[in-house]
Amino acid sequence: MITQTNFISELQSRNPEALNYIVDKYGDLIYRIAYGNLPSTHLAEECVNDVLLKVWNSIDRYNYSKGKFSTWITVIAKNTSIDMLRKEKKFFGSIDYDQSMSSSNENIEEDHITKTELLKVIDNIMNFNDIDKEIFLQHFFLNKSLKDIATKLDMSVNSISLRISRARKKLNSSPD
Numbered sequence: 001m002i003t004q005t006n007f008i009s010e011l012q013s014r015n016p017e018a019l020n021y022i023v024d025k026y027g028d029l030i031y032r033i034a035y036g037n038l039p040s041t042h043l044a045e046e047c048v049n050d051v052l053l054k055v056w057n058s059i060d061r062y063n064y065s066k067g068k069f070s071t072w073i074t075v076i077a078k079n080t081s082i083d084m085l086r087k088e089k090k091f092f093g094s095i096d097y098d099q100s101m102s103s104s105n106e107n108i109e110e111d112h113i114t115k116t117e118l119l120k121v122i123d124n125i126m127n128f129n130d131i132d133k134e135i136f137l138q139h140f141f142l143n144k145s146l147k148d149i150a151t152k153l154d155m156s157v158n159s160i161s162l163r164i165s166r167a168r169k170k171l172n173s174s175p176d
Contacts, residue, residue, distance in 0.1 A: 007021045007022065008069065011055070027048065030047075030073065075137075075141065078141045139160075146160045146161055
């Protein structure tokens, strides 16, 4: 039987029931993130499938000491939905073939820099204390309002805002 304590090891052992457990436990979270970033339910559902595939294929990279599983899967869902949105915009954009080919090398380099910078930011966020990490992820990755976060954490909106401001300063001053 798959439980909260063994689902990661079962997933690493390639037990499909562990993936079903993730769908039951985190499916709504993944879908909310995807639907919040993508313009249609069809794309959001496709994104959920992509996220589950990425979790299945990269579960060995999950490191409990860097953060909770829910945080890890939230980051995967957010990044996957953003990537899908970019692909959709590129696909449905009005750029002709010659123009897209001439700028493809620049786009590849820009995408690599963007992904590298994003990974650095995520690493820095994972080093925040638990409360600041929760606030930052709730606000910027799950698009929760300051009021909702304050209610959930039993804090004032001003203290949430101050913590976000300090976290941003930490990210801006972190070494590259």
